[in-house]
Amino acid sequence: MERQSKRHRDAVLADSRRKQLLEAAETCFIKYGFHNASMAHISKASGMSIGNIYGYFQNKEDIINALVQSKLEGLDTFLEELAAKAISLENFLCDLARLQILSRQDQAQESLMFDILAELDRNEVITASMRAHDKSFRTQLVAICRKFRPDWAENIAESRVDLIMLLLDGFPMRTALHPDMNMDDFVRETSCLLSALCKS
8 A cells, every 4th residue: 555655646746747847848948949948948947957857758859749748638628628518509619719819819828839830840749749639629629510500411510610720720820920900809700700600
């Protein structure tokens, strides 16, 4: 029993240290970018020696991959919780768009997301993770749409989900190029567009 208790404490401590390192690494990646952030930067930000860091991650790429994975898992949880309390497809999609748009006004996080997207051409592990998550997220959205609108054929639901994802995924680029965009107006018009989509 004592051995099991010790293993549990060790596992909890290791998980806490990994989270601490990922938070420090995220701060460094936002400040310096993936390629300019060094293990020395992460060591200083986390308060852990480089040697200790290698006890949790093999290298900087391993840290990047773990950070990306944690971001993707957070999105899955967000979608599940939002769908569970939705009373209609229109309600669900409008809430999804509003919350996604509001969350993406964090310039530091959007800078990190652009760095992650840039890795799609360079990092096979990140590419595989992002594509697998996109497929899972898309499948979940299609299932939610068809739950509320069983009259939608699967190909119709898939096409409309692609349109919704295109709208949300393109938002960060619009705010980067048009930083003075009126967010209240944009959220309102996006909701109108999604409401019309739900009724068609």
